[in-house]
Amino acid sequence: MSRKNNLEELAIFGGSSMFAIPKSTSNLLQPNFRQFMGYSKLFFDQHQYTNNGPNVKLLEQRLAAFHETAYCVTFCTGFWAIALAIVALALKGKTEIVMPSLTYRRLADIAAWVNLKPRFCEVEAATLAMSAATVRPCINENTALILGAHPIVNCCDVDGLVALAKEKNIPLLFDSVESVYESTAGGKVGGFGSAEAFSLHACKLLNGFGGGYITTNDASLARQLDSMRGFGFGGVNNVVVPDGINASLNEMHAAMTLASLDGVDEQVERNRQRYYTYRRLLPAIPGIRLLEFNERYRAGYKNIVVELLDEWPLTRADTISILNAEKILARAYYSPPLHRKPMAFPHIPTDLPVTDRLAEGYLNLPCGQLVSNDDIARIVEMLGFISANANQINDRLRENGVK
Numbered sequence: 001m002s003r004k005n006n007l008e009e010l011a012i013f014g015g016s017s018m019f020a021i022p023k024s025t026s027n028l029l030q031p032n033f034r035q036f037m038g039y040s041k042l043f044f045d046q047h048q049y050t051n052n053g054p055n056v057k058l059l060e061q062r063l064a065a066f067h068e069t070a071y072c073v074t075f076c077t078g079f080w081a082i083a084l085a086i087v088a089l090a091l092k093g094k095t096e097i098v099m100p101s102l103t104y105r106r107l108a109d110i111a112a113w114v115n116l117k118p119r120f121c122e123v124e125a126a127t128l129a130m131s132a133a134t135v136r137p138c139i140n141e142n143t144a145l146i147l148g149a150h151p152i153v154n155c156c157d158v159d160g161l162v163a164l165a166k167e168k169n170i171p172l173l174f175d176s177v178e179s180v181y182e183s184t185a186g187g188k189v190g191g192f193g194s195a196e197a198f199s200l201h202a203c204k205l206l207n208g209f210g211g212g213y214i215t216t217n218d219a220s221l222a223r224q225l226d227s228m229r230g231f232g233f234g235g236v237n238n239v240v241v242p243d244g245i246n247a248s249l250n251e252m253h254a255a256m257t258l259a260s261l262d263g264v265d266e267q268v269e270r271n272r273q274r275y276y277t278y279r280r281l282l283p284a285i286p287g288i289r290l291l292e293f294n295e296r297y298r299a300g301y302k303n304i305v306v307e308l309l310d311e312w313p314l315t316r317a318d319t320i321s322i323l324n325a326e327k328i329l330a331r332a333y334y335s336p337p338l339h340r341k342p343m344a345f346p347h348i349p350t351d352l353p354v355t356d357r358l359a360e361g362y363l364n365l366p367c368g369q370l371v372s373n374d375d376i377a378r379i380v381e382m383l384g385f386i387s388a389n390a391n392q393i394n395d396r397l398r399e400n401g402v403k
């Protein structure tokens with residue numbers, strides 16, 4: 001069912017859903033199948049499925065060129081890319097890692113895995129991103145590393161963090177998972193700080209089924225990471241680094257990523273059109289503000305994030321429940337923030353009033369390859385219906401005991 005004429009037709013009150021196929025907030029890129037098969041044939045013909053085969057080598061060259069860095073080292077997941085880069089970079093004998101709380105839900109767990117205590121910093125209300133100003137108060141004699149995580153829309157304060165890390169002589173690793181395609185005033189994302197980390201999870205801009213990679217201009221770090229992902233070996237049965245595990249990317253995932261990379265400009269253009277559709281239609285709905293991409297620099301337009309303003313007449317939780325019932329899989333933006341989650345590992349308890357406030361107000365809306373401009377028009381129409389009928393909806397939710 002498309003249009004809703006009355007409350008009874010809302011799926012949350014028993015009507016049929018607006019969409020038969022769920023509309024997700026994941027990118028869900030499907031690269032060109034023939035290209036994927038072409039790359040797959042390469043490793044298949046050579047009978048080399050893993051251990052630095054032809055696709056992994058080619059992918060690392062192409063990603064380094066894409067990010068304009070000297071080196072790229074691939075991994076089986078973004079998690080292991082980040083964890084091993086932290087192990088390689090963190091100042092020895094120091095115990096804390098600085099990271100934002102309003103970020104990817106597993107980032108603190110990665111730090112815990114490598115035995116560092118997360119110290120959460122605030123973000124700027126205007127950008128939802130950490131900055132030199134929010135990180136500076138968190139630096140102390142125990143700081144081992146700054147983890148510079150970009151938010152979902154636009155980049156964090158790259159120049160400020162680079163300058164701060166240099167001033168304090170602390171390694172800076174960027175979590176650039178959400179900023180693969182972006183550039184900043186200083187150039188393309190990939191070459192900042194000591195290293196930058198990316199994910200090839202199926203929901204990311206580059207879909208490799210799963211995987212991750214690190215870019216860097218530091219030759220010895222690249223060599224160390226290459227060794228760490230392969231048991232720590234530097235030669236046959238010769239362990240040269242102590243923290244090695246088995247975390248290489250396999251050839252099939254590299255083939256998928258290469259096919260994704262071949263189509264990345266087309267994908268970004270498609271994403272841009274979808275973002276423009278939201279940007280054209282959303283201003284008609286009172287109480288919702290679209291987070292705009294900074295078009296002075298390159299953007300990937302991968303995700304759509306909106307702020308629910310004070311005049312939005314429903315709670316975010318109810319808004320999500322209503323949309324989800326329609327198979328519009330809207331999600332709360334990075335909620336709960338990390339410092340509010342139970343942590344069964346050592347961490348620094350912190351008060352973050354700005355993060356607490358921001359964590360209540362934002363929403364991811366459907367995007368990606370499987371969401372058409374027409375779907376977006378229907379999603380915005382749905383938001384308009386909710387807004388126009390909010391009083392009755394609130395009453396009905398209370399009657400039903402939903403609130």
Ligand SMILES: Cc1ncc(COP(=O)(O)O)c(C=O)c1O
Nearest residue numbers: 077078079104177199200201211
């Ligand atoms: C910001 C961020 N960092 C790190 C990761 C971890 O990447 P992976 O899922 O490849 O382990 C993710 C995954 O969603 C992420 O969104």
